[in-house]
Amino acid sequence: MITQYSGIAPKGDLILLHKLGEKLNNRSFLHINSTRAGGGVAEILQRMIPILKDLGIDARWEVIEGDEKFFDVTKKIHNSLQGNFENITDDMWRHHYEVNRANAGRLNLDADAVLIHDPQPSPLIEFRKSGKWIWRCHIDVSHPLKEVWDYLLRYCGKYDAAVFSVAKFARAMGTDEFIIPPSIDPISEKNRELANEEIIETLNKFQIPNDRPVILQVSRFDRFKDPIGVIKAYRMVKKYNDCVLVLAGSPASDDPEGDIVLKEVQDYASDDADIRILLLPPFSDKDINALQRAATVVLQKSLKEGFGLTVSEAMWKGKPVIGGATGGIPLQIIHGVTGFLVHSEEGAAFRIRQFLNNPEMAHRMGEQGREYVRTNFLITRQVRDYLSVWYAMENKGRSVLEL
């Protein structure tokens, strides 16, 4: 498994993975989250567990089970941690705890290191048996509803360490807090190299012309992704630069507003034949890959964003990218080096025009972007960091560790 990344991931990361694998050989590493499929956490765990096993680590992945009420409560917790008002009653918190207690009875929690993903399974810390326990928070908790955060701290504050994706997503918890950005898998269906025929097949399937530059945004139909702003920018570009706009997204089953936003976008696009709005079914990874590879310029013009890994996906394909300066996007786009950060529709239009009229610059930034992703946002780096956190916790108090 790990050998498949030779020649792709930085050699140093692979060397360090092997060294950490030797240090932690045969020791157990348990990951627990709340869903086996769907969402970025499950996606990365599916790829990560075989890599850990290949390194000689006894890695396991368990999923907590809960009823509808439980997931209603955890959805409310999730929303309120991101700053939205939700009323979480004592009864709801009790249910959150009780479901976790039932799971603790069902699951084998015995491991040398336990990584608990997100707030849903966080009360499992009350049932720890052994090992180092780490809480991995994938969401932005920089401006939470205070009472919800304070309640959750009674669990999260008991962990040996916490991990956040971006420094500005974190909150002071009185425990060691590590910053580990998420990652993409370069050999997954969404990111592997494609033959030209495979790209053409996707373009034909969606009737996308390839005789003109293609501007692409891949994202859910969500107002925070600003699809209307993308169309406005495209119209400004179109005045002097003929091009095609593709807005591709999957329906978000957990977002009741998704249909409304999609309808708004379709109405706004009106009868412009050069705007393609694609509603992709789940598991469209290969089509997304092909669209990203076919694109001339890739946008992620978000107004609010989590980490925004679609940016790294496009950069990995050597594409010039333009992103909203929000969430984790500025960590991926170094303005003027690996792409452009924008703050308005006008800014997005200007940068698209710059790329379309300067193919050499677009190529250079695309190449720099690919290398930046290679050294910072591949799955091998994320596994390396998780194992490094575990190793560092076993050597607490030292700021330099020689392996």
Added chain:
Amino acid sequence: MAEIKPFEFKQCVSLLKSTGKKAKNLRELRDIISIVSDESIFHHTYQYFLKGHILEYTNDFAHWAGESLEERALAEHLSNIDPYAFKNIDGLRQELLNVIDGYLENFPEPREAIQGGEFYFNETITLTFSAGIRAKNPAEFLIAVKYMDAAAVYYHFYEARVRLGVDDFSEWFEDSLGRKEPAGKIRAIDPFMHSIEKIREHIIEAVEEDVRTGMESIGQ
């Protein structure tokens, strides 16, 4: 003849930790700099070049002053601080404070950063390890340095200055090989003016010339 000590390539990676401290204006930045851990000061100054790409500034404090506070003159002052000129972190910390205090005397009300643009104080745990490659002569060194990870160039060119006061490469050329010319050329590379890839290119230039000269002299 004494045996030549081979050059052992090493590299390092940094595991980022949040200190939980953040500043939204210059006064808060100043106050936190005065109390934050040595590791945090080290990270935001010495480890700036670990990012691998050249930016307008030479440390994170200067970058934030220039980009988030738009205090360009302060950014220039902070960028001019040479962290390798200090014997310890406290010396560097004091110099950062002197520069900020001097600026605050002249401009007592600098603007605040917008929400989300605050300065986040981080620190790192550094893991060092052998890259598994050693060079016994300049030609082997040349091939190795061409294909090393950028993190290895960082480790020997920047991190070494904290350990030895000088980079590892020129030290080896001078002390182990007795070759002063390439050593001098490597030492003349300005560590603050290049990306790691450019540093690599300049090292290659210096060593390539030495290898070429060496080969030509054998042929005579």
